[in-house]
Amino acid sequence: AQTVTQSQPEMSVQEAETVTLSCTYDTSESDYYLFWYKQPPSRQMILVIRQEAYKQQNATENRFSVNFQKAAKSFSLKISDSQLGDAAMYFCAYRVYNTDKLIFGTGTRLQVFP
Amino acid sequence: DAGVIQSPRHEVTEMGQEVTLRCKPISGHNSLFWYRQTMMRGLELLIYFNNNVPIDDSGMPEDRFSAKMPNASFSTLKIQPSEPRDSAVYFCASSPEGYEQYFGPGTRLTVT
Numbered sequence: 061a062q063t064v065t066q067s068q069p070e071m072s073v074q075e076a077e078t079v080t081l082s083c084t085y086d087t088s089e090s091d092y093y094l095f096w097y098k099q100p101p102s103r104q105m106i107l108v109i110r111q112e113a114y115k116q117q118n119a120t121e122n123r124f125s126v127n128f129q130k131a132a133k134s135f136s137l138k139i140s141d142s143q144l145g146d147a148a149m150y151f152c153a154y155r156v157y158n159t160d161k162l163i164f165g166t167g168t169r170l171q172v173f174p
Numbered sequence: 175d176a177g178v179i180q181s182p183r184h185e186v187t188e189m190g191q192e193v194t195l196r197c198k199p200i201s202g203h204n205s206l207f208w209y210r211q212t213m214m215r216g217l218e219l220l221i222y223f224n225n226n227v228p229i230d231d232s233g234m235p236e237d238r239f240s241a242k243m244p245n246a247s248f249s250t251l252k253i254q255p256s257e258p259r260d261s262a263v264y265f266c267a268s269s270p271e272g273y274e275q276y277f278g279p280g281t282r283l284t285v286t
Binding site for chain 2: 097
């Protein structure tokens, strides 16, 4: 069965600094998608970034980028120039290529200090 | 686009009462998902529909839970009878086939 593991329950970062959130997953599939979602205190789940497994290039969205290591089954999120508004729970999620079902990790709570 | 719409945003009810949560997906999206989020169990997929047809309901906790999607623009999740352990935030999400899911704002359910 596919599983997603986020081993860091909490992380903190100083404003303007860089932080990396870890995610590993277990699957026997070769085609799949990976996502990072952000859940601020408002509890709205917001898509941050997505990565297709067949793409070797790491996805980037403004200050957010991923380090996708397919062989190691690792998918970390790097937040550069952290802002106070980045404080939230971050969830890593996995989707098998030809299905719609998402499997979520347990989340990492990110605190940003001024 | 208004995004995924859920109602009510908050619901407080007494044990044994029937609760109905509602969801309007984004127009054009053909997949709809119901999730439950608690501190203990995290984010759990309860059921999802594709083209209004239930595809996977393996996450539905028990017979007290039921979900329907009578048309492409509306879905309900019903709990009857409700119990205190059902207290959670319930999310609805939709997606165009093969793409990422877009979440609604959630319904916070409290059963006393």
